[in-house]
Amino acid sequence: MVINNKKIKLLLILILSIVGVYIGFEYILPLFIPFILAYLIAAAILPVVRFLYRRIRMPKIFGGIISLGILGTGFGWILCYLVDLLLKQLTVLLRNLPIYLSVLGSFMDRFSEGCDKFFGIQLGTVQSFIYSNFDGLLVIVKNKIIPVITTRSINLLIGIVGFAGIILIVLVSVLLLVKDEDQYSESFKNSFFYQEIHIVTGKLSEMGIAYLKTQAIMLGLIGAVCTVGLLLIHNKYALLIGIAIGIFDAFPILGSGLILVPWGIIEIINKDLYSGAILLTVYLCCQLIRQFLEPKLLGSRIGIKPVYTLMSMYAGVNLFGFAGFILGPIGLVIVTTIVKECKERLVITKEM
Incomplete structure (x- = not known):
């Protein structure tokens, strides 16, 4: 009975945390x-x-x-x-x-x-x-x-x-x-809630640093892949354009596809199949890096499974638009931190 009460309390805390985060962000x-x-x-x-x-x-x-x-x-x-x-x-x-x-x-x-x-x-x-x-x-x-x-x-x-x-x-x-x-x-x-707020803000600070480091790694990898691809098609501005595409790809609504896909299609229409295939392959590599490596890097740094990080990004974008790409993981960190802290306190209370 005690266990069931504990589960009910944690479930209520989880629901209230999710609702509170949504109302707060919205x-x-x-x-x-x-x-x-x-x-x-x-x-x-x-x-x-x-x-x-x-x-x-x-x-x-x-x-x-x-x-x-x-x-x-x-x-x-x-x-x-x-x-x-x-x-x-x-x-x-x-x-x-x-x-x-x-x-x-x-x-x-x-x-x-x-x-x-x-x-x-x-x-x-x-x-x-x-x-x-x-x-x-x-x-x-x-x-x-x-x-x-x-x-x-x-x-x-x-x-x-x-x-x-x-x-x-x-x-x-x-x-x-x-x-x-x-x-x-x-x-x-x-203040009365200093300890509780400090726990959450400390976690958010760790996540913010982890997010910036992850984006720097992603920028370097995608920029390098684009530069190599452009060098293969003998583009004179391979490094400059590769870095620009890497920066452009950091925006989830935009992405490298708005540059690489039309460029690749135009090259194919112009009967340059080699360049078109290279550009489309580079785009595919960028997508694989972004979809699989980013959640893994960000999730491992903030202590959350990659699939949950990806789910929070998806939910955030659907709920809050462009800003949800960042607000989703932030909301996930807030909810998990609150639930974890409440769970530990319930265990301590039970032992006492």
């Missing part, structure tokens, strides 16, 4: 994201702030301003460099757009002719059908797509203004946390 977390981000930034710059305070007795708020300035300058330089690179690439694309349109037109003509021959119909039938429907496509773009783009642009502008306000809140919060970090730390340690 409704509460969005309200505190700026302050969580501020806490992470403050934790990152605190060593510098403390060093300046110990060495030259610089007030912590000034040390925080200097640290934020250095961090913001570095981030801004990287962002400006990437934007400049993107604009240069876009300029080259627009300059060569007539050439690309000409190549696309020739490809469509060959494609139409191939369809005519394949279906045994009169030459020019598919081409006439495509061109006759092109005007209708332009009308759809003008009447439906362009107004939507205009509306989205206005919403984007409003979002940018709101984002600037959030950034301001984050910066002010960082300075306040740095300025009174001793008081906040002491207040947190004296």
Whole structure:
């Protein structure tokens, strides 16, 4: 009877933990994201702030301003460099757009002719059908797509203004946390639920470090596989493109397939079967690495079986979208930590 009561209690704790994590991630977390981000930034710059305070007795708020300035300058330089690179690439694309349109037109003509021959119909039938429907496509773009783009642009502008306000809140919060970090730390340690919260946050910290290490390993492996594949097809920019695909593959909604698969298909259409086969094989290797190695690495580092980590990623993406790729494993760690701690306490209580 005691055992059954224990099982019922653990089951209730498990259900309440899952429901609590879902409600927290869905409704509460969005309200505190700026302050969580501020806490992470403050934790990152605190060593510098403390060093300046110990060495030259610089007030912590000034040390925080200097640290934020250095961090913001570095981030801004990287962002400006990437934007400049993107604009240069876009300029080259627009300059060569007539050439690309000409190549696309020739490809469509060959494609139409191939369809005519394949279906045994009169030459020019598919081409006439495509061109006759092109005007209708332009009308759809003008009447439906362009107004939507205009509306989205206005919403984007409003979002940018709101984002600037959030950034301001984050910066002010960082300075306040740095300025009174001793008081906040002491207040947190004296709180009633400090031990329970500390156990969960400690586990999450371990998981965060493990996640970053795992992604670094995945980036290196996938970048290396892509680079080798591009070297096999004698690409002049194998290393650069390989690293770029490795970074792109880290995004679960995007992935390397958006680059490698169309590229491979285009090479096959252009009758370069060797290059097409290499690119598609590289994509397959990337998928195998991502699907099988990542859960194993992440699961072994956080003490959770790989299949459970994969299940949590899948459930997280379905529940929370793109952010669920990270929130899923985090939720799994929170639930397992709570259940494990409660289980140990129930055992101790029983023994007493």
